[in-house]
Amino acid sequence: MKKYIYILSLILCFSCEDEKKPTTDTPDKSTQTFAAFLDDYYQKGLELNPLSATMAGDNRYNDLFPDFLSDIHIEKTKAHYRTFKTTLRNYADVDLSESEQLSKAILNWDCDMSLRQLSFKNNTLMPINQMWTLNLSVGQLASGSGAQPFKTVEDYTNWLKRLEGYNTWLQSAKKRMQEGIDEGYVLPKSLIKKVIPQFEVLTSKDLENHLFYSPIKNFPDSFSDESKEQLTTAYTTFLKDTLIPSFDDLHQFLKTDYLNAGRTSSGIAAIPFGEAYYDHSIKNYTTTNMTADEIHALGLKEVARILAEMEKVKTQVGFKGDIKSFFNFVRENKELMPYTEPQQIIDNFNVIHDRMKPQIAKLFDLKPKTPFEVRRTEAFREASASAEYNQGSLDGTRPGIFYTPIPDAKTYNVFSDEALFLHEAIPGHHYQISLTQENENLPTFRKTLWYSAYGEGWALYTESLGKELGLYTDPYQYFGMLGMEMHRAIRLVVDTGLHAKGWTREQAIEYSLNNEAESEGSIISEIERYMANPGQALSYKIGQLKIRELRAKAETTLGDKFDIREFHNQVLSTGCIPLQLLEDKINVWIQKRSDTK
Known part of the structure; x- marks a missing residue:
């Protein structure tokens, strides 16, 4: 993501x-x-x-x-x-x-x-949630390892000035949430309970271990003692006298007034104009005119199809119980939890990368120049985070980063790691985003656009390339790929269920538990993710199915003229665009290739 x-x-x-x-x-x-x-x-x-x-x-x-x-x-x-x-x-x-x-x-x-x-007022009157909002991104920047540079004294003073504006935003957020309570725009209680500890940790007066003090502990060697002393004093004063009190004030508000006002409903339809907002979100995130009912039905169909494939893997490994029992077996299989340290998990992703490198050229003749790294998700947001990709800089000097949360290395299950790497890293988000940013034929504004149906659809499509890239030789890793595809198919059902059909959080959790092998804790986090950002979860499967459809059409129409590398170039060369525009482009390409001798 x-x-x-x-x-x-x-x-x-x-x-x-x-x-x-x-x-x-x-x-x-x-x-x-x-x-x-x-x-x-x-x-x-x-x-x-x-x-x-x-x-x-x-x-x-x-x-x-x-x-x-x-x-x-x-x-x-x-x-x-x-x-x-x-x-x-x-x-x-x-x-x-x-x-x-x-x-x-x-x-x-x-x-x-x-x-x-x-x-709509949603984003203004509900400006904070457990996963998607600005406070979490600022925390990433504050760590000193994100996009905000900390190489010069000016960089340090720039960040301090930026924090002054962020402090104003925090105060505005509280004011807007108070307005939201009065107008009926408020988060479900279950989401508020996840936000409270995120702010609680930021109220600590132990500066040495405070996230926002991190840059002070990592001065470049080139800084003079005088500069270090001045910056340390400035940061210490600002954190103690201004920012930490704001965190504390917001934390107190969240755990009292806001929690007390929290919704017991789960879907966005419960807020003013919620149904209209969900209709907009479907169009915004899928870039189609599909309705919630159409997407729900498609999700049920895809869940049934993937379950049939999962049954084949269950038979292959010799498991005798039903599919739900097999899910539990995979969730709890200690052989699929071989690690004791987070670095071992990071190392395994790099091994996956090395294993597929010899096969990449068969599917792609364009590779990004932007560097790439795998990192553990920062501790302050790890408990509620999913694996994700953060793009590199436009000039390629900052690497693209695949972040993976590892709350407990000993219980980390590896069964879907190959598919996860294909999606979040290579040739998923890293290829798609970096090649777009490096494309000199695109106007600059198109290099940073993001349409979820295209971007997430591409990343999900690339999960299906595993066998062509020398992966999925282990049936459990192939099952992991099916599991990740199932996860996205389930999203079509539960997202529309929550926001258009009156499903409760608990109904959505139960449906997921019955149809996939994710852990209960992970499923709960995912359902609450959909509650926080209606419609976003629909984009993956809708985009993937469209790209699959276009590839199948090109293969059938072009026959011997079809070149998978050229097809991938055609999909990637325009950057992130709405699906209808992508379909129009591929249809023109197919026609032109058909007309060549």
Whole structure:
């Protein structure tokens, strides 16, 4: 999963500093080429969202953290999208190249979806949850090992200034959640209970072990003693007098007033305009016009199909019980929990990578230049985290990172690790995102876009490439792949169940336990994830099935002319786009290849 991009896609803001404040003037077509117009959209987007600039490796705004939750920022964000959508109409398709026409369609979709998102109050009045929200991303930056640089004295002072803005955001978050209580926008109690300990750990006055003190413990050797002393004093004072008290205030609010007001319902339909919001989320995350009922039915069909494949593996390994018993056997099989230290798990992912390297060239003739690393998820968010990929910088100097949570190495089950690596790392998110960022033929704004149906659909599709890459020779690893696909099929059922059919959290947990081999603890975390971000979980299977469909069509139509490497290039070369635009592109490619001798 590419969580950081999801978070940034929900937050657009403007800088409060006059010298960096974006203009609201409508771009003038008469003085701008279409390429310049697209670049203007991207550059103003960075001004709107300084954190996205940092993630892209653009350090111009590293000291900024606007109050994303203020009315003025929300209105300016709406104005931004309206302005560019209006000006976009001035560029006629007949004047644009094929690639530019695609960029026009993407930008138009981006503006429409963002404006629709901003018409709802959910993200403003429920700004904090256990998995998806800004406070968790800031914690990653605070660790000193994320995208925020800590190489110079200026870097350290930039972060301190940024934290001042973050402190304002924390206070605004509390105010907005109080408004949410009054207006009926509040999290379910089960989610609030997961957020409380995340803030509790940040209230500690033990600075030496405080997450936000981490940069002070890791000064570069080049810093003078005077600089170290000044920065230590500044950070210590700010944490003690300002930031930790804000964490404590929010923690107290969460565990009292907010928890008391928490919903007993599970689905988003329980909040004002919840049904309309879910309809929007389906379209936003799947980039299709499918309905909740259609997706639910598709999920049930996919669950039945995958169960039949799982039965074959159960027979292959000689297990005599029913499939549910086999799930429990896999969950509890100590032979599948061979490790005692977290580093052993990290090392195993690197072994998987080495095993598949000789086969990669058979499926891909393009490989990213951006470096790649496997890391353990940071302790402060590990308990509620899923495995995820964080993209490298646009210039390739910061590596792409596959984070995996390891709360307890001794109970870590390896049965799905091969599929997990294919999805989160290579050739999943790392290939798709890095190749997009390195593609010099794309306008810059398209290098950082994220459409979940495409991005997660691609990553899930790559899990099915394991046998072609020399993996899945162990039946349990193949079962792990089926299990991960089942996990995504179940999402179609439980996400729509929770948000469109009145299912409770407990019903969704029971359905998952009955149909997959994930541990109960993992399933609970996953169900609560879907509760926190309605619709996002639908994107994986919808995107995967579309890419599979397009590959099958190309193989059937082209026959001997079909080249899997060329197909993968076609899917990846446009960057992240809505599924309909991808289908249109592949259909044109198939027709052109058919016409060649």
